[in-house]
Amino acid sequence: MTKIEWKKTEPWYSTRKKARILTLPDQHYFLIDGLGDPNQADFAQRVQTLYPLSYAIRMSYRNDWEIDGYQEYTVYPLQGHWSIQEQYLNQTPMKKDYFKYTIGIKQPEFVTAAVAEKAKQRAAEKVDAALLKQVRFETIKGKQVSQILHVGPFDEEPVSFAKLEDYLKTEGYQRVSHEHDEIYLSDPRKTAPEKMKTILQVEIKLV
Structure with a gap:
């Protein structure tokens, strides 16, 4: 392999x-959006929602899940896209509470929408259900x-x-x-x- x-x-x-x-x-990602200071618990909870999905795919071959085209790999690092909430664009001084972000973990090319959905199902017991509903699988151009x-x-x-x-x-x-x-x-x-x-x-x- x-x-x-x-x-x-x-x-x-x-x-x-x-x-x-x-x-x-073009790159595939699990993504979740958030607002506010990344030093607060809400940000950490969103990060913790992404990793079980990524590891479900990474460790699939050890857990009776055969994925077409699977290749062994190390889970990609966390990424964040950062901007400012619109209502705070002209506010000074800038505060971390004003942040708007999308965090994500890249997925290998063999991961399809169907594979991503199955990963969400397999990881469901390990993550908060409300946050899991907010996770999307998307191709970033x-x-x-x-x-x-x-x-x-x-x-x-x-x-x-x-x-x-x-x-x-x-x-x-x-x-x-x-x-x-x-x-x-x-x-x-x-x-x-x-x-x-x-x-x-x-x-x-x-x-």
């Missing part, structure tokens, strides 16, 4: 520190992005975003919007804040 080595073959998961420009392909690796606490991300902005200016690009994506390569429960690794990613276009 050929193993999916996404850390080696999908460059948007690279820990390269310098800013870069990439074109993302490809786009051109620029990204940079941020090492350190989440609250220090503006320093890395400033570096990314400088890079885009020199390359003749600009951000499409103030929204951005984050890929969490570290587990905050097990990693010291100064060693946290987070990929910061923004959609771009030529100036």
Whole structure:
């Protein structure tokens, strides 16, 4: 069985520190939306809803579930798409309570809508029923992005975003919007804040 080595073959998961420009392909995800401060319990509960679904597929071959085209792989890292709730767009100072987000975990190409639905059924006993109803399986369309690796606490991300902005200016690009994506390569429960690794990613276009 050929193993999916996404850390080696999908460059948007690279820990390269310098800013870069990439074109993302269409990608499949389990997704759930949320509002407010990610440091609160509601965010953690939404994260905890996604992982059992992903592991149901990952461990399917050990649990009497044969999936067509299955390949062994490591579960992909958590990702987040971050923006501001519309009613707070002009509010200052900015507060984390104003955030609007979509968090997700990417799924391999062999995962279909039918497979995703069966994963939800198999994981139902492990997650909150109300939150499970909010999870959707969706294909996010490809786009051109620029990204940079941020090492350190989440609250220090503006320093890395400033570096990314400088890079885009020199390359003749600009951000499409103030929204951005984050890929969490570290587990905050097990990693010291100064060693946290987070990929910061923004959609771009030529100036």
